[in-house]
Amino acid sequence: MIDRRNYHLFQPLLYQVATAGLSPAQIAMPIRSILRNAANTRVLMGRVTGVDRERRVVVADEHEIPYDFLIIATGVRHSYFGHDDWEPWAPGLKKIDDATAIRRRILTAFELAETEADPARRRRLLNFVIVGGGPTGVEMAGAIAELARRALVRDFREIDPRAARILLVEAGPRVLPSFPESLSARAFRSLQRLGVEVRLGTPVSAVDAEGVIVGDERVPAATTIWAAGVRASSAAKWLKAEADRAGRVKVGPDLSLPGHPEIFVVGDTALALDPAGHPYPGLAPVAKQQGRYVADVIGARIRGSSPAPRFVYRDWGAMATIGRNHAVAHLFSRFRFGGMFAWLLWGLVHIMFLAGFRNRLIVLMDWTWSYITFQSGARLITGSSDM
Amino acid sequence: MIDRRNYHLFQPLLYQVATAGLSPAQIAMPIRSILRNAANTRVLMGRVTGVDRERRVVVADEHEIPYDFLIIATGVRHSYFGHDDWEPWAPGLKKIDDATAIRRRILTAFELAETEADPARRRRLLNFVIVGGGPTGVEMAGAIAELARRALVRDFREIDPRAARILLVEAGPRVLPSFPESLSARAFRSLQRLGVEVRLGTPVSAVDAEGVIVGDERVPAATTIWAAGVRASSAAKWLKAEADRAGRVKVGPDLSLPGHPEIFVVGDTALALDPAGHPYPGLAPVAKQQGRYVADVIGARIRGSSPAPRFVYRDWGAMATIGRNHAVAHLFSRFRFGGMFAWLLWGLVHIMFLAGFRNRLIVLMDWTWSYITFQSGARLITGSSDM
Numbered sequence: 001m002i003d004r005r006n007y008h009l010f011q012p013l014l015y016q017v018a019t020a021g022l023s024p025a026q027i028a029m030p031i032r033s034i035l036r037n038a039a040n041t042r043v044l045m046g047r048v049t050g051v052d053r054e055r056r057v058v059v060a061d062e063h064e065i066p067y068d069f070l071i072i073a074t075g076v077r078h079s080y081f082g083h084d085d086w087e088p089w090a091p092g093l094k095k096i097d098d099a100t101a102i103r104r105r106i107l108t109a110f111e112l113a114e115t116e117a118d119p120a121r122r123r124r125l126l127n128f129v130i131v132g133g134g135p136t137g138v139e140m141a142g143a144i145a146e147l148a149r150r151a152l153v154r155d156f157r158e159i160d161p162r163a164a165r166i167l168l169v170e171a172g173p174r175v176l177p178s179f180p181e182s183l184s185a186r187a188f189r190s191l192q193r194l195g196v197e198v199r200l201g202t203p204v205s206a207v208d209a210e211g212v213i214v215g216d217e218r219v220p221a222a223t224t225i226w227a228a229g230v231r232a233s234s235a236a237k238w239l240k241a242e243a244d245r246a247g248r249v250k251v252g253p254d255l256s257l258p259g260h261p262e263i264f265v266v267g268d269t270a271l272a273l274d275p276a277g278h279p280y281p282g283l284a285p286v287a288k289q290q291g292r293y294v295a296d297v298i299g300a301r302i303r304g305s306s307p308a309p310r311f312v313y314r315d316w317g318a319m320a321t322i323g324r325n326h327a328v329a330h331l332f333s334r335f336r337f338g339g340m341f342a343w344l345l346w347g348l349v350h351i352m353f354l355a356g357f358r359n360r361l362i363v364l365m366d367w368t369w370s371y372i373t374f375q376s377g378a379r380l381i382t383g384s385s386d387m
Numbered sequence: 388m389i390d391r392r393n394y395h396l397f398q399p400l401l402y403q404v405a406t407a408g409l410s411p412a413q414i415a416m417p418i419r420s421i422l423r424n425a426a427n428t429r430v431l432m433g434r435v436t437g438v439d440r441e442r443r444v445v446v447a448d449e450h451e452i453p454y455d456f457l458i459i460a461t462g463v464r465h466s467y468f469g470h471d472d473w474e475p476w477a478p479g480l481k482k483i484d485d486a487t488a489i490r491r492r493i494l495t496a497f498e499l500a501e502t503e504a505d506p507a508r509r510r511r512l513l514n515f516v517i518v519g520g521g522p523t524g525v526e527m528a529g530a531i532a533e534l535a536r537r538a539l540v541r542d543f544r545e546i547d548p549r550a551a552r553i554l555l556v557e558a559g560p561r562v563l564p565s566f567p568e569s570l571s572a573r574a575f576r577s578l579q580r581l582g583v584e585v586r587l588g589t590p591v592s593a594v595d596a597e598g599v600i601v602g603d604e605r606v607p608a609a610t611t612i613w614a615a616g617v618r619a620s621s622a623a624k625w626l627k628a629e630a631d632r633a634g635r636v637k638v639g640p641d642l643s644l645p646g647h648p649e650i651f652v653v654g655d656t657a658l659a660l661d662p663a664g665h666p667y668p669g670l671a672p673v674a675k676q677q678g679r680y681v682a683d684v685i686g687a688r689i690r691g692s693s694p695a696p697r698f699v700y701r702d703w704g705a706m707a708t709i710g711r712n713h714a715v716a717h718l719f720s721r722f723r724f725g726g727m728f729a730w731l732l733w734g735l736v737h738i739m740f741l742a743g744f745r746n747r748l749i750v751l752m753d754w755t756w757s758y759i760t761f762q763s764g765a766r767l768i769t770g771s772s773d774m
Contacts, residue, residue, distance in 0.1 A: 005768065006494060006766070023411070023765075024410070025764060028767050030766045030767075032542035044501065045495075045498040045499075061502075096767065100769070114431065114432075152419075155417070157430075358756050361752070361756075362749060365752070369748075375420070380393070381392065381394070383770070
């Protein structure tokens with residue numbers, strides 16, 4: 001197992017680190033500890049820079065690691081659709097360091113607003129723009145709204161944090177486009193109830209130091225968060241493999257690279273098609289099932305038995321949360337519901353999927369505490385500020 | 388209240404963040420939250436750059452804040468005794484960002500050792516040098532020893548983390564020089580039992596990228612931690628006040644600046660003398676009692692009554708912990724003891740003094756968990772690596 005980080009990150013809760021609800025260590029677990037009892041595993045921290053398909057070695061830093069089977073699960077980074085110059089002003093949320101940087105920006109904006117005498121500059125500091133209405137964008141917008149309207153509300157003297165404007169911008173016609181339309185509508189209403197301004201069908205045409213141009217309106221904003229698009233890792237380049245526009249590696253029905261049955265690509269960085277020929281979405285459950293499937297395939301090949309010829313995703317459902325007491329859930333491609341029950345289910349499922357009993361217990365305690373007191377647990381500004 | 392951070396930090400537990408035991412948010416609390424219910428307070432996040440004693444204003448960033456009374460409690464930074472070029476190779480431990488940087492170095496050293504084939508370079512990666520045998524140095528050395536000998540021991544395949552050499556270097560004749568000699572001896576034995584090599588009466592004569600020169604031995608080490616000396620903040624410069632060699636502001640018996648009864652200096656950045664003419668040590672209890680005393684003085688002056696004419700420190704005692712189950716305690720200048728009971732008392736007192744019930748509860752849980760499982764709770768390598 002080669003990773004450039006020493007920990008496994010539970011990405012679905014990363015937005016809570018970015019909005020000061022949880023600490024990084026609560027959603028991350030050392031990879032070595034996870035694999036401690038698997039005596040036939042080795043863990044290396046290193047940055048992969050290439051794969052030599054002919055000699056069957058992975059190049060990581062100055063090391064060459066030989067393989068019989070290779071599984072690539074290197075995920076995605078955010079993508080600015082050709083506007084990479086927007087990145088400094090609109091950071092995305094994929095890594096822990098992204099999350100603590102966004103947390104620093106959000107909290108610093110309120111701090112600077114408290115000492116800012118000029119109304120226009122104060123307004124800009126209290127404007128938060130989230131670009132992208134998928135689950136990450138919706139959850140970020142909801143969490144920032146709760147921070148401003150609840151956790152911070154009694155801590156400032158000069159400003160009223162409730163005056164913060166939280167603007168969620170989505171280029172398409174609805175939020176949560178991967179969910180059924182009725183749930184998108186429900187999420188839209190929940191966001192509005194939280195005080196989030198949702199702008200649909202409106203692309204962002206510019207992002208710079210001053211703010212964002214949304215449709216034909218210039219919104220001055222000190223904090224813009226990018227949750228709009230992703231681009232696959234460099235895996236296609238390493239493998240010299242065919243990829244789609246987003247950089248995802250095209251794989252066969254058994255998730256192996258065409259012509260290379262010993263190389264598999266899984267998760268967000270793979271372009272795998274379902275039996276109807278549609279690509280599987282970039283979701284954690286897809287990646288997890290793909291991982292298990294490939295393990296079974298390799299096991300079967302080693303034993304000499306014949307593996308299941310194609311990966312089929314079993315869709316148990318999807319959920320997204322919109323602040324306190326609200327979530328939407330779409331289960332077994334059939335049940336659709338929202339509100340308090342969906343929110344409790346969301347919490348339960350996310351606690352369950354966290355790695356490590358200690359993390360589960362502590363996150364549960366932190367959530368309970370925050371729920372009762374309306375306070376958030378990790379309101380620290382760390383690292384150097386760039387505002 | 389002006390601070391350049393948005394949080395109050397409980398420094399006595401900072402070494403546990405540096406050694407992956409606790410998360411930063413568990414020992415820090417937003418200043419705004421602490422003062423939320425004091426309606427006549429205002430909190431500003433800002434960097435103080437000067438004080439104008441005549442116009443009675445504090446300059447912070449581009450703001451000028453007028454005062455009637457001014458209390459300066461800006462603490463200390465570590466000091467390299469004229470060898471500031473050692474700092475990149477031997478970081479000190481005063482801020483949260485220091486702690487996460489040291490944590491990154493320690494954990495990265497083990498990760499790199501795991502993939503290092505050259506025995507000499509591997510040896511260097513597994514050498515840890517702590518310079519300074521005061522409470523911070525002793526606690527750091529103990530915590531690194533426990534990390535290497537317990538928490539990490541089953542996670543590596545190529546190296547045995549127990550082979551790590553932890554070297555505590557003290558220029559003076561004993562560790563914990565501010566404690567009675569019998570407790571220094573006891574701490575020395577506890578450190579040895581933990582596998583820490585203690586070098587007494589040996590100054591460090593050089594620190595560079597390769598390691599440290601201790602006495603006349605060159606110790607190659609990838610990780611060196613500085614816990615040897617401190618230098619006061621720039622307060623004396625701001626105030627154009629008289630200071631000692633360490634930069635501490637000389638104050639009168641009531642902790643006010645001579646000639647400026649409206650300016651007080653407290654804590655580590657003040658040079659205050661006890662009735663016998665000895666300077667008070669730079670300890671948290673001294674600072675806390677000084678804060679309370681100055682509050683009383685100001686209150687009395689405003690009311691027109693006469694305040695206590697001089698600050699007198701009431702010494703309840705001091706403690707230091709040396710790994711699991713071991714601590715030394717010196718209470719009421721009379722009782723001296725060590726071992727398990729001192730360790731339990733140390734834990735109890737530190738939990739009590741943490742700000743915020745939530746932090747108390749979560750730290751207690753984390754400690755209990757670590758005690759039972761021998762695992763540490765925050766083994767994350769975050770930020771960019773410089774090794």
